[in-house]
Structures are given as structure tokens and as C-alpha cells.
Amino acid sequence: MPRRILDRVNTVLDPWLPEQRLFLKSEDATRFVRMRPLTQAVTLFLAGMLFLWSVIATSLLFIDGISSGGAREQAQIAKAQFESRLDILARQRDQRATEALAAQDRFQMALGQVSQMQSQLLASEERRRELETGIDVIQSTLKRTMAERDEAREKLAAARGTGAESSERLTARIGDMGGTVDLLTVALARTATERDQASRAATAAREEAEQAELDRRLLEERHDEIFDTLEGAVRISMEPLDRMFRKAGMNPDDILSQIRRGYSGTGGPLLPAAISSKGFAGPDADTARAEGILQRLDEMNLYRIAVDKLPFAIPLRGGYRFTSPFGYRWGRLHAGVDLAGPVGMDVHAPADGVVAEAGWENGYGNVIKLRHEFGVSTVYGHLSKIRVRVGQKVSRGEVIGDTGNTGRSTGPHLHYEIRVGGAPINPMTFIKAAQDVF
Template sequence: MPRRLLDRTNSALERWLPEQRLFMKSDDSTRFVRLRPLTQASVLAVGAVLFGWSIVASSLLFIDNISEGSSAQQAAISQKAFEHRLDSLARERDSRASEALAAQERFQTALGQVSQMQSALLQSEEHRRELETGLKVVQQTLRRVMNERDAAKTQLAGLQQGKDGKGSPAARNVDMSETVQMLSNALGEIATERDSATQDAQDARQETEQLALQKRQLEQRNDQIFATLEDAVTISMAPFDKMFKQAGLNTDKILSEIRKGYSGTGGPLGSVSMSSKSPASLTEDDKRAASILQKLDEINMYRIAADKLPFQLPLKSQFRYSSPFGYRWGRLHAGVDMALPIGNHVYAPADGVITAAEWEHGYGQVIKIQHEFGVSTVYGHLSKIRVQKGQKVSQGDLIGDTGNTGRSTGPHLHYEIRLGGKPVDPMTFIKAAKNVF
């Protein structure tokens, strides 16, 4: 039966692979080897399999080299973009702070000018009231003098007709003429003073209107300055707030802790002075200025908190993520693995205190740092430890070198972040920091 099957197979393959004979000739004989169609097909199949396997293996090696190269390039590009973004944000933060200080100085100057204008306006108003009072007195005096003049004219007419009977008419006429002349001179002086008072009152009204216009213009300018500052502060605070929320942190609690640690006051004591302004008497500009200063203080608190939390990367060299956070073979992989050669420097991503710098089973050479707000970090498989237990470190300090110690399949850095002792995905902090740094 197998023989018949082989014959049928050879007959079927005869059409594409006819039988071949390989002759081998020597000095005294000639021999040949028969290559039947099935044998040829088997040789071709084995050759095709070997050729395909070599192509697939070469492709896999080529793709792996390309992926490693692209990962390194992407890491370099990400590092450069990170540094460029950090520099630009630092410059923008300094620029915003300078603008805020300059705007605050302009605001204080403007408030001083407004106070001077208000004082001048009050003085001009008092001067106008005094002029109006003087004008009323002049008008009353004028009416009284005019009444006296009319009475004198009546009396003079009676004397001229001889109705009085006292003294000579000529003496009385002379006396009356002198009286009338004196009254005329007084009336002239009063009229001049009245005209001058009227002109002064008109000038005071024009000056008051001019001061009111300048005050309105200054208020509009202050409103524009406040609007610009409020927009700048809001734009500056948004990335920080988003970064802390994405990292799963309580911003109110963190800012409260920062304020407790940075609330020191001091200096020699002086005499007690009370402010003349109560909260109810504060103007809208005063309230807006206080709100802007409060937000600037919150931005500064955010910046301090960012330096105390591990938002920075522990590596400055090029690397690739070789293993993520999560369960692996049924066990929790509590951090991320960053693959790179042995001997690259590892840096503290935030301020803290070294709680462990030793050999630990599984981790090999390991460093642990306790940061503030219940956050800690772990650095495993190191080749060299450059810190000691109990040592304080600042953000960016060199703490060790990458290696391949402990339970490790190759040189890399095992990086963990823990909140309250529980491991969290470090990529949460790393991705959140992209909003600011």
C-alpha cells in the first residue's frame, strides 16, 4: 500500500518535476543517482522552509534594531522637548512674576495719583463752596447797599425840597453827595468782587470736571491692568492644578501643609498701628489686587510643592521603558523598568530623606527616599550607591548608578512611587508633569 501511494505521488509530480539522473563517472565505471519527483519536492520544500526561516529571523532582528533605534531617538527627542519646555516655562514664570511686580508697582503709583486727585478734588470742592458762600454774602451786601442808596436818594430829594428843616440845604447837599459817592465806590468794588468770584467758581467747576475725567480714565486703565493680571495668573495656575489632580493628590491639603512650613515672620516689634480701612470700606480695586496677590502666592506654593514631589525623571540619559506597572505572571510589578546601560547616573526627582541604601533581596542594590506628603520612591538593581541612610537630598542630587543586581534579566532601573506606602503607577506622575515641565 505505501508503495502504491509513493508511485501515485511520483506520477502526479512527474508533470512539474520530471525524474532526474545524476551521473558520476570514474576511470573504469559510470554510475548515476535517480532523483525521483517526490525526492526533488522534498528537497525543494526543505530549502523553502530554511529560506523562509532565514527571512523571518532577519526581519525580526532588523525590526528589533529599528525599534531600539527609534525608541532611543524618541527618548532623546522627548528629553530635549522636556528641557526646552522646562526652560520656556521657567522664563515665562519669571516674565509673569516680573510683569506682576511691575503691574503692582504701577497699581500702587496709580493709587497714589488717584489719592492726590481725590485730595485736589476735595480742595477744589471746598474752594467752590467758599466762593459760593462769599458770593451769597456779596449779593446780600449789594442788596443792602442798594436799599441804603435808595433811602439816601429819597432823603436827598426831601432835603432839596426843604422838608427836613435841619441845617442849610447846601451843607446837606454836600453831605448827601459825599454819601452817594462813597456808596457808588463801594458798589463798584462789590461788583468787581462778584465778577471775580463768579469766574473763580466757573474755573473750579471746570477743574473739577477735568479731575473727574482723569479719574475715570485712570479707573479704566486700572481695570485693564487687573484683567491682564487675572488672565495671566489663571493661565499660570491651570497647568499646576491639572498636574496635581492627574497625580491623584489633594491640592488643598498640600497647599495647607506648604503654608504651614513657609509662614515664618519676625523682626523687631514697633508701636501698634491700626489700619484706617475696614474690610467693609475696601474698594473693588483693593479686593481685586488682594485676590491677584493671593493667587500669586498659590502659584509660588505650587512651585514649592512641585520641587518636593517626584514629578521629575530620575534619569537624564536616554532610555526606553522595558516593563510597565501592573500584574506580571500573577504578581504585581510595583514600578516601571527603564532599560539603559550599566553605570548611568540616577538622580533624586524631588527633595527627601534617604530611608534605605543597602542590598535587598529581589531589588539588589536599592535606594529608598521618603518625600513629603506621604510620598516615597524606590530605585532598584543599582550598580553603585552614592548616598547613606538618613542623608537629606535635594531635587537633582546624584544618588547612584544603574546596574543589573538582584533579580534582573538585564541592565535597567526599577523605579517605584508609593503613596502612604501603597505603590502607584509612576507614569501617572511622569505624564502629569508634562503639563508643566
């Protein structure tokens, strides 16, 4: 039955694929191989599938290479944008700090003016009370003098009628009293004028004090707006950095503590202390908020220092692709990732560090090992050229070697490792943690 099916299939295919014979001739004999239509069809099908698989695989590799390069360029652009954003925030921080200091000076000046106006107001009120007391005394004296003058006039009239007292003496006495009354009247008018002036001055001082108090409240509201803006900007900028370190398995508090210990130098001459007789007063709310913002900005600066000291960047830039991940391969640990690319590509240091080793090592070929901060180190294998020496300090982004095909390698690529405390970890942990930031 199978034979009959094969014969029928060959009969159907014979018009398109007629039977072929391949003759194999030797010195003493001639042989031939018959290729039936079905055999030819199977051979052509397999050849077509192989060709199609080759085309698809080549296309996928080409597309992967293009997308990989595009992703790296986008990462570089994002990194440049982030650094630009940090610079802008730093300039805004300096500007806001300057505005806060100027506003604080204006606030202190306004408080001084309010205090001075209040002192003037109190002095005016005291002067007004003194003038009112003087006016009361003058009015009492005037009333008494007028009463004495009237009494003297009555006595003068009585003396003229009875002759009990000389009219000349009474007339002189009345004249003296009249002069006293005139003098008291002038003094009373002058005192009343001064009282009115003092009252107007007190009213003006009270209005100025109220205006100064209004300016002070407006200044406090402006302070609150500035502080809210600064606090929001700092919080938004700090969250991605904090998240990046935690995704990389690093404790941000420990990192900042170590960076702070390394950047905590102080010095300079000490001046004599000035002791105030008013006692010590603790910082107000605005000062506390400003100190909090400055502390967060200082932490942001420490984060930027830590970023330069940890390998968050990729050592290659441009046309490369990932060919082998971190993990076990054929029962053995592949302790890094392989980044394939042509021989001679620049290998950049992903973080500040010191060259611990630079030379030939079995398996790695030409290899460079960098020692970074916080117990982190990186390894770069299969290099074609080494551009650094042992003990040399390198900065982030500095070229340390060229990609190659030395050591145990099947093609030109870079073998890249990250070790923490001597133990290898997946480099993609650091690289992916930085994708949301750079």
C-alpha cells in the same frame, strides 16, 4: 498521494536547489544525510524569516530609543519654557502690582484734589453770596442816601424862596450827602469787581472738579483693565497645575494647606495701633480684587513649592527606554517601571527629599530610597554606584547614583518605584500628569 506531491515539488525545485548530501564520518563507519530540494527550501525560508525578524526587531528598538530620547528632550524643553513662563508671569505680577499701587496712590491724590477743589468751590460760593448781600445793602443805602439828597435839595430850594431855613446849613448837608454817595459808589464798584472775580473763581473750580472727576473715571477704567489682565493670566497659569495634581491622584486643596502651614512664619516688632476718629471702612471693590489676585498668586507660588516636593520628573535624562511597565508579571507584582540604559547614567532625584535608605538589598542590589513630602517615597534599584548617604537632604535634579546591573537583573537598567503611604503606585501616573505642564 502525499508522497507523489512531495516528489513533484522536489522535481520542480531540483534545478535551483539540487539534492545535497552531508557526510558524517566516524572511526568505524561513514554516514550521510540527504537534503532534498524541499528540505533545503524550507530551511532557507525559515532562516530568511529569522533574519528578517531580527532586522525588524532591531530597527523598532533603535527607532524606539531615538523617539524616547527625543521625547525626553522635548519634555526638558517644555519644562524650561514653562519655568521661563512662570518667571515672566512673576515679573509681570510684580510690575502690575507696582502699577496698581502707583495707580492707587494717584487715585487717592486725585480724590484729595477733588475734595480740596470742592471745598474751594463751596468757599467761593459762600464768598459770592456774602458779596451779593453786601452789594444789596450798599445799593439800599445808596438809594436811601440819594433820596435824602434829593429831599435836601428840595428843602434848600424852598428855603431860598421862603427863608425858613438857612441856605448855608442845607448846602453843607447836601455836600455831606454827596460825599457819602461817592463813597458808596466806590464801595459798590469794588464789591461788584470782587463778586465777578469770585464768580470766575467758582466757575474755574467747577471746571477743575469736573476734569478731576473725569480723570478719576479714566483711572478706574485703567484699574479694571489691569485687574482683568492679571486675573486672566493667573487663571490660565493655575489651571494646568491644578489639573496636574488631580491627575496624579493628589488633592490640590490638601497639598496647598500643608504647604501653607509649613511656610507661614511671621514676626517683627509690633507698633502702636493708630485709631482713626472717622471709624473703620471696609475695603473697596478694587482692593478686594487686588487681594484676590495676590491670593491666587500666592497659591501659584505654593504650587511651585509643591512641584519641587513631589516626583513629577523622570529620574533619567537622555538615552533610555521603557522596558517593563508597572503591574503583575508571572503572577507577582512588578512594583515600578524599568528604564533601560547603559551602566553609569546619572540618576537624578525627581523631587526634594531625604535619603531614607542607601545600600544593598536582595533583589534590588544597590538601592536608594528617598522620603518626600505628603507621604510619598521613591525607590531606585540595581544601581552601580550610590552617591548619597542615609539622612542626607537632596534637591530636585540632584544626582544621587548611577544606573547599573546589580541584584536580580537581566541587564543594565534602573528600577524606579513611587509609593504613597507605603503602597506602590504606577510611576507613569505622576509622569503623565506632568506632561501637559513641563
